[in-house]
Amino acid sequence: MARKMCPKCGSRDTAHILWGMPAMSLELEDELENRRVVLGGCCVPMPEPRYHCNECKDDFAYRRIFGGIIKRFHCSIGGFFGRNYVCGFDIEKYGLCLRYVSNEGIHLDVDEDGFFQSDIKLEIPLSDDMITRFTYDVMKCYPDEWKKKYIDKDILDGYSWELDIELDSGEKIASYGINKEAPYWKSLIKVLKKYGIPEFE
Numbered sequence: 001m002a003r004k005m006c007p008k009c010g011s012r013d014t015a016h017i018l019w020g021m022p023a024m025s026l027e028l029e030d031e032l033e034n035r036r037v038v039l040g041g042c043c044v045p046m047p048e049p050r051y052h053c054n055e056c057k058d059d060f061a062y063r064r065i066f067g068g069i070i071k072r073f074h075c076s077i078g079g080f081f082g083r084n085y086v087c088g089f090d091i092e093k094y095g096l097c098l099r100y101v102s103n104e105g106i107h108l109d110v111d112e113d114g115f116f117q118s119d120i121k122l123e124i125p126l127s128d129d130m131i132t133r134f135t136y137d138v139m140k141c142y143p144d145e146w147k148k149k150y151i152d153k154d155i156l157d158g159y160s161w162e163l164d165i166e167l168d169s170g171e172k173i174a175s176y177g178i179n180k181e182a183p184y185w186k187s188l189i190k191v192l193k194k195y196g197i198p199e200f201e
């Protein structure tokens, strides 16, 4: 089985965390030796992380329950030269509608002005049910476990991206990158495409 990718550093040298007293077996011994499994101990923290990264030593994939929905979502990517893409929704401001804009070289936003200026724009209506599923799909990309920033300093002219999420519980998630993607960025883009966003890279 492929190992799970760490949302912080992108390494696949990760291990499943086994909590509690393990029932030792030859198979488990083998997995412990290869660090496909690590022992978490008897005190299970809340929330409980399910994986450990052997590379950056962080635990991840916390077993968390997001009872609510994402009420504000904003995601953008753009080159210092080239196309910019922005998509998002703000249920309180604009209702149940996923907005998408894309254009060449102009700073844009999904607010009224930016939306108006753009050369490609879309408004995708969302139902309550879709917002719930969208929340679930987005949270499966572990955005709450992403680093605050991902930066590659060795590239001068490149691109940058931003992700801003607000859940209706009030929890806020924010991350950005310059010339470097978050490990689960591509998974997030797949989610956006699933909900009708045509192009985002």
Ligand SMILES: [Zn+2]
Pocket (backbone or CB within 6 Å): 006, 007, 008, 009, 010, 011, 053, 054, 055, 056, 057, 058
């Ligand atoms: Zn890691």
